[in-house]
Amino acid sequence: DVKVTQSSRYLVKRTGEKVFLECVQDMDHENMFWYRQDPGLGLRLIYFSYDVKMKEKGDIPEGYSVSREKKERFSLILESASTNQTSMYLCASSFPPTGELFFGEGSRLTVL
């Protein structure tokens, strides 16, 4: 079974703190994604990566950066957390031939 693992299920941070969200997949997928999900807004793409050290901005990249140093790992970084970044963050990887997205269990971030 494909496994996408996110490092933290629940985090509470203070405004201005730096936040790292880690994601690891074990299926050698090339494409990885970071989404945030908010009530009424659905899933919105923050960044995606189609190869090591490659990244593309999604729909809402402001306030976020990413790192992909190894194929299996895709990290989301909030340089200076703000209260409007309180959300559920979902990492995913995809298998291009079928197009199926495999999600991690999500990281619920609260910024106080």
Place this chain on the structure above:
Amino acid sequence: RKEVEQDPGPFNVPEGATVAFNCTYSNSASQSFFWYRQDCRKEPKLLMSVYSSGNEDGRFTAQLNRASQYISLLIRDSKLSDSATYLCVVRDNYGQNFVFGPGTRLSVLP
């Protein structure tokens, strides 16, 4: 206009009912289409891909109309376990960006 729109819901239906969800997309160059299911406080999971000729998986039937840029999902003989949010997902022509609709919540009642 949002790229992917869905019925706002929620849908509350009795067990055994047939329920249909609708989805429209704005990018005519979209190549691939999917329905995902998301249970409360869980991650989305693939329910089924949607093919041009339409496809069926047990009680679930998906249809695609490229000319109208419209996708549908039909659930027959609803079960309590079908209660979830159903997400319409469209993949762009480069195959790298997946766009999600806002989801339609279904509650199947005993």
